[in-house]
Amino acid sequence: MIDPRLHAPAVARNRVPIWNVLKPNLPARGLVLEIASGSGEHAVHFAQLAGPNLVFQPTDQNADARASIDAWAARVQLSNIRPSLPLDAAQDVWPVDRADAVLCINMIHISPWAATIGLMRGAVRVLPPGGLLFLYGPYRRNGAHTADSNEAFDADLRRRNPEWGVRDLEEVAQAAAEAGFGVPQVEEMPANNLSVLFRRTA
Template structure:
């Protein structure tokens, strides 16, 4: 059965996110938290065949979509099936092979459709899994100095809060403070299309 989901945002941002990843991906495995439809995962697995892209999502409908995308793109021999990871249910249950080969963690368009405690959990568990020099990348919209970077982000933020009062675009400085608590430094802030950013964090000491 074809359970693939399609998100228009993936079509727009997958190439530019891939360009950011190409700067830092070397070898080993990458864990994606909140993989959604899985469209990003299969694109990045094909673009970076020398790594293993491990998707994850707490929602069954998303994991079914990811599995369908893996099969559709003929990646079943190269790409593992998605993990069931709820970012707040810690410790995350990941295979030993992934823990040993992990070089970085990526989360795309996740923290603004989640409560703040999810951001806290993301950095806490990433800090436990990653070693010195390894990366955590966040992609999405952010407020800077508690101000929106565009009018469209202001309206988007309001629409998120109407869906769930705990959701909303996060303030970059607060996210950075949380990263420091868990042994990360903010390496780069990259402006992306459609008023989004890629934020690269590096672990500054071993777990």
């Protein structure tokens, strides 16, 4: 039988630094909605650390990713991780209508800009006032790349799909503000990535 679990090598490197930023910013209990969960390794790791009062709802629009998520979850047998759901961030209707926090790791640069706009609008719909939207990935700042490696990565992404690419943090923050989020808290992360934390203002 083929093991449906996918492995994202970056997860082993970044899950601890990400959790260190997430942990003090997540609510003590409630539902955490993850957008574009990919392999599912982040969701499973965070659910293990968070404890039973914080429930994780992974999602992905890709069926292979959802199979991987559910296989990882089955392996650890946790009560606080739900079966994965299909979700396209760019769509106006999501399969979840409320959440206490929304996570989105390494999606914005590997998707069309419409997915970022949809993410902001969808997160505002499901979050309560003060609810957290957490983003992680590479960004340009003040119109410039933060490292040569990010510039090369950006060029590779745009060769693969002209609608992809490392985004300007300021443009992402503007899109978030227009949707209903406040000024972001930005945390420097390893490998020239950023954690960007928004709070719903209204």
